[in-house]
Amino acid sequence: MKVLMLNGSPRANGNTALALKEMETVFAENGVETEIVPVGNRPIRGCVACGGCAKTGKCVFDDLVNETAPKFEACEGLVVASPVYYASANATLVAFLDRLFYSTRFDKRMKVGASVVVARRAGTTATFDELNKFFTISGMPVASSHYWNEVHGRERGEAAQDEEGLQSLRALARNMSFLMKSIALGKEAYGLPEVEPRVFTHFVR
Numbered sequence: 001m002k003v004l005m006l007n008g009s010p011r012a013n014g015n016t017a018l019a020l021k022e023m024e025t026v027f028a029e030n031g032v033e034t035e036i037v038p039v040g041n042r043p044i045r046g047c048v049a050c051g052g053c054a055k056t057g058k059c060v061f062d063d064l065v066n067e068t069a070p071k072f073e074a075c076e077g078l079v080v081a082s083p084v085y086y087a088s089a090n091a092t093l094v095a096f097l098d099r100l101f102y103s104t105r106f107d108k109r110m111k112v113g114a115s116v117v118v119a120r121r122a123g124t125t126a127t128f129d130e131l132n133k134f135f136t137i138s139g140m141p142v143a144s145s146h147y148w149n150e151v152h153g154r155e156r157g158e159a160a161q162d163e164e165g166l167q168s169l170r171a172l173a174r175n176m177s178f179l180m181k182s183i184a185l186g187k188e189a190y191g192l193p194e195v196e197p198r199v200f201t202h203f204v205r
């Protein structure tokens with residue numbers, strides 16, 4: 001059982017990295033493997049709406065997006081972590097997620113998603129909502145904690161002082177492990193839910 005963890009910060013060893021490490025320890029205690037992929041420090045361009053992926057199932061820009069796609073397909077859970085920039089997610093991470101989710105055709109249903117946001121002070125819940133929308137359009141159940149998944153800090157390492165924030169991330173990793181294991185059992189017992197032929201309209205017609 002594996003969780004892929006995307007770090008949307010350009011800062012190596014920043015607060016987002018610290019938040020992910022806190023979760024990694026708990027995943028390990030629960031027998032869940034992890035891999036952290038640094039995204040925010042890479043030159044990732046945005047989607048150009050060329051439609052190439054509809055034919056190939058891959059993005060025409062052959063970079064970290066296509067490299068990460070098979071890892072996403074193979075994992076049972078995805079954690080997306082971002083520093084808050086102007087009350088929003090890091091732009092490089094958003095470009096990456098747009099292309100990753102849009103270009104890949106594999107079934108994402110019942111992979112568990114969780115987003116984690118890191119900020120000095122404000123914009124956390126807007127960013128949390130923004131990131132969760134990638135999961136909730138993809139049939140991915142969202143794991144949650146006893147608080148919204150946020151930790152606070154400005155300079156590198158400051159988030160280590162946010163005891164409440166880190167505790168909520170540990171609870172999140174425990175809940176997410178439980179959910180992934182429960183879904184694995186459910187899949188064995190019942191299989192994945194039936195899928196209707198897709199109705200696709202531009203608003204109403």
Ligand SMILES: Cc1cc2nc3c(=O)[nH]c(=O)nc-3n(C[C@H](O)[C@H](O)[C@H](O)COP(=O)(O)O)c2cc1C
Nearest residue numbers: 009014015016083084085086087119120121122154
């Ligand atoms: C361009 C930029 C915009 C930022 N905007 C916000 C913001 O809107 N709200 C906030 O609380 N912190 C903001 N911050 C602070 C970061 O979210 C904070 O320093 C965070 O700990 C960075 O995480 P990292 O160490 O993983 O990079 C901003 C930082 C930068 C560089």
